[in-house]
């Protein structure tokens with residue numbers, strides 16, 4: 019079954035795709051997708067469970083991508099689904115079930131019953147269809163499976179399963195009934211959040227981030243922002259979207275050098291200038307979300323007068 023194709027929708031960006039380590043223009047940071055040519059890079063085979071990282075995505079590997087190996091590598095926690103199954107549980111990915119759309123695809127609500135897979139309980143789920151026309155969509159899918167397949171914490175959204183069928187890449191998450199923090203802060207879809215709730219969200223998100231940074235092998239989240247903080251029915255905050263996550267520096271290294279990616283308004287200026295990524299880059303983005311929670315203003319709002327467009331500048335005393 020083929021999924022409907024949508025044209026690629028860049029978020030902003032003229033200079034976002036840069037060669038590793040090359041500084042980029044500060045005001046053009048965004049998420050971006052490189053060319054299609056690298057799409058065929060495969061994940062290397064992993065025989066037993068261990069923490070996988072992008073170093074496992076060897077570009078020289080010619081090993082065929084095998085879903086069963088993949089499942090074994092990530093432990094027993096994830097379910098593999100077919101496109102047909104995910105289409106059935108989302109009523110054919112119909113627009114009535116659309117939860118939202120990001121830079122890399124649409125997210126649809128679905129319901130699984132307890133007959134779909136042994137061990138999978140009946141529940142509402144969110145199904146993300148990754149747009150994998152180029153390498154970046156595929157990498158984001160793989161990063162989600164690698165990181166969220168292995169990291170479990172009350173303040174990280176739970177990845178239930180995935181689909182890897184021909185060139186289709188989908189992800190199945192626990193459904194978060196209150197959607198994203200971004201929707202609550204800026205889209206006026208519900209009543210204004212109380213200060214107590216804002217504090218609860220800030221603390222929950224901080225715990226999720228602290229868990230990632232404090233892991234035996236620290237993980238840099240790289241995309242901390244209001245749209246990636248999802249809210250449970252009681253406003254428990256959970257981090258979602260690990261498509262840009264990176265393993266932290268190892269050994270004596272102080273940072274990871276990487277192509278600059280993230281979201282304008284949230285990314286730490288020193289990372290944008292140098293491509294040097296550290297856990298502190300996430301802490302900067304956390305500070306930006308705190309400002310959003312405090313002011314109710316977006317990190318970047320081009321509809322405002324110039325001096326007020328960037329929240330961090332506007333908030334400076």
Ligand SMILES: Nc1ncnc2c1ncn2[C@@H]1O[C@H](COP(=O)(O)OP(=O)(O)OP(=O)(O)O)[C@@H](O)[C@H]1O
Pocket residue numbers: 049117118119120121122123124125144146175191192193194195197198200201245246248258259281
């Ligand atoms: N597990 C989930 N439960 C409920 N709603 C979800 C879930 N995952 C995503 N959503 C909704 O779908 C929207 C789109 O999510 P997605 O992660 O694709 O994009 P985004 O975070 O808004 O943007 P970007 O692509 O820049 O990260 C979210 O803002 C949220 O409202």
Ligand SMILES: [Mg+2]
Pocket residue numbers: 120245246258259
């Ligand atoms: Mg997101």
